[in-house]
Amino acid sequence: MRINLLLIAMMLNYFISFSQNELAKKGTITLADNQKVVFSNLTLTNGKFIFTENNSTSKTELSLNEVKYIDDEKMSRIFTNKSVETVEEANKIQENIQLAIIESEKKEMDERLRIMREEAGSLKLRRNGIFKTKEDFIYDRIGSFEEVVAKGLIGFEKKPLAKIEDNCFFYYKKTDEKVKNVFAISYKGHLYFQIYAILENRNKTDRAQTNSFPNSFVRVLSAGENYYYLEADLANAWAQGFAYGGIGGATGGYLAETMVNRKGVVWDIKNKEFNIFKNCKDYNEFIKAIYPDGIQQCEKHQPDITKIREVIEKIK
Secondary structure, three states, rough: HHHHHHHHHHHHHHHHHHEEEEEEEHHHHHHHHOEEEEEEEEEEEEEEEEEEOOOOEEEEEEEEHHEEEEEEOOOOOEEEEEHHHHHHHHHOOOHHHHHHHHHHHHHHHHHHHHHHHHHOOOOOOOOEEEEEOOOHHHOOOOOOOOOEEEEEOOOOOOOOOOOOOEEEEEEOOOOEEEEOOOOEEEEEEEEEEEHHHHHHOOOOOOOOOOOOOOEEEEEEEOOOOOOOEEEEEEEHHHHHHHHHHOHHHHHHHHHHHOOOOEEEEEOOOOOOOEEEEEOHHHHHHHOOOOOOOOOOOOOOOOOOOOHHHHHHHHHH
């Protein structure tokens, strides 16, 4: 009888030890919501973690699904709840997907707004196409419907422009060859004149104007029944030539670059020619008979281009 009682006592002690397994004396519990709890005397009893919280004498219980990690006082991880990790990762993936969708929708909306602004800003002066000659342009004869793409002025490998620019090159989309020796291009409702065409068809008094990119194009910014207005970076060819040749070197090159100015240009519809406002005096000569109030006090060699724009809106 005594032997049987002893065996029963030993078995009870075994099961009690099994059901009350001490995991760590001290450490930190990371909960499923990432909050942290400092503990002492952590045991696993009947599928629950039982411990004493820091600065407390009472016992605390946590179910397995409430716990994410347990680290002992040596910062060794003694428990990882994979089910909580998996749910958290799934939630994070879903959150990232939602953020990606929101970002994609935002970009799509921004692109739509950009296109709407460009369409609203386009003057639609001509049908889209290439006007190879001055006569083609005057009589609205499109010389080619070949598709073109706009590219920037700078860089060896030029990428297509994402938005409408005031100054650019055009390339034939099929061959990727630069468009040269044409008069104008109507592109996405915007009218562009080639710099070379402007210089070749300028008023006879607008001599000695030059540009570093004669095959580039400039966009018409404003238009009416009398004039199409645009702006181009131009310099006096004679003055630049003296800077390059007479002075030479880095100093001459620097001086030549400083001679480039943004100048107003109008396509005179009646006279079928370009008029370049090469300096303040030249602009005043142009405007005095048309709109005397637009004459500027020439404090500088170049006129105030902002005031030119205001006047153009009145006379165009």
